[in-house]
Amino acid sequence: MPDRVAEPPFRPEEILAALEQHEVRYVLIGGLAATLRGSPYPTGDVDITPASDRGNLGRLAAALRELEAKLRIEGREEPLDWPLDERSFDQGTTWTFTTRCGFVDVCMRPDGTQGFADLQRDASAEPLTETLTVWVASLADVIRSKEAAGRDKDLRVLPALRLAQERQERRAHGKAPGRRSRSRENRRTSRNEDRVDRAAAEDHSAASA
Amino acid sequence: MQGNALILEARRRAGLTQTGLADRLGVPQSTIARWETGRIAPSFENVVRAVRACDLDLSVRLVDRDDELRALVDAHLRLTPSERLAQNSHLVNFIEGARRRIAAAADA
Numbered sequence: 001m002p003d004r005v006a007e008p009p010f011r012p013e014e015i016l017a018a019l020e021q022h023e024v025r026y027v028l029i030g031g032l033a034a035t036l037r038g039s040p041y042p043t044g045d046v047d048i049t050p051a052s053d054r055g056n057l058g059r060l061a062a063a064l065r066e067l068e069a070k071l072r073i074e075g076r077e078e079p080l081d082w083p084l085d086e087r088s089f090d091q092g093t094t095w096t097f098t099t100r101c102g103f104v105d106v107c108m109r110p111d112g113t114q115g116f117a118d119l120q121r122d123a124s125a126e127p128l129t130e131t132l133t134v135w136v137a138s139l140a141d142v143i144r145s146k147e148a149a150g151r152d153k154d155l156r157v158l159p160a161l162r163l164a165q166e167r168q169e170r171r172a173h174g175k176a177p178g179r180r181s182r183s184r185e186n187r188r189t190s191r192n193e194d195r196v197d198r199a200a201a202e203d204h205s206a207a208s209a
Numbered sequence: 210m211q212g213n214a215l216i217l218e219a220r221r222r223a224g225l226t227q228t229g230l231a232d233r234l235g236v237p238q239s240t241i242a243r244w245e246t247g248r249i250a251p252s253f254e255n256v257v258r259a260v261r262a263c264d265l266d267l268s269v270r271l272v273d274r275d276d277e278l279r280a281l282v283d284a285h286l287r288l289t290p291s292e293r294l295a296q297n298s299h300l301v302n303f304i305e306g307a308r309r310r311i312a313a314a315a316d317a
Contacts, residue, residue: 036293043301114221129291169211
């Protein structure tokens, strides 16, 4: 029997710490975001959507180099050495890497979303360790993306995510502000919606340029 | 599954603004904002209308209630995000280690 290729132990904290050290702007998405938002299903990779400006992609490439990232290609057992710089992400929208701390997937425009600005709008900064704070996509956005992706592995976790969303909304409604402030909140939300839609369009243009 | 969350999800998935969706439905933008924030609970018919206006369809089916899943989700929600992260890493590494040991035993 052929030797099994040993996968590196999964150390998401170290992956996220490398991204922070290199000041990468990104939103955590996918299975790990789902787990942090309440999904009870474990996941073995870190999925991120970075801001698509050149400077940020250069910093992302530097962080991935530090993590000894190699390109993971479906159907190919050995990962591929790949030169990583700010232009590495020009062709395509999704890249899958294996690193010394586990798998990292970079997705510029996850299914059902418009990319970084669209996800950042409702993301929140979550303190994961004493020194590490990470922007995590909202549960609603994780659900939106998994619904749109529609793969079996996405659909399997959706009932748990919808349940977590219901639970959290119920809890939030229990602490909902009064009618007057909700009205102000709506106006603010509407203004934010338009601003972020413009930003998402600009982000997408930058990515396609 | 709540109507307000479904309308927001459908609109963003379609890449529409609140005004864009309101125009398609022939209602004021403020109605969309009220639905999405849950200030007004949209009727089932309005949820279906809004989803269709986003060029999507709503699929609904009845399933047995899964109390085990509820208990699992509730237990997970009681953890902090950093505790969830630690539990995830522990589980993934445990599963991966167990798979390796099983494969090694099969090879032996």
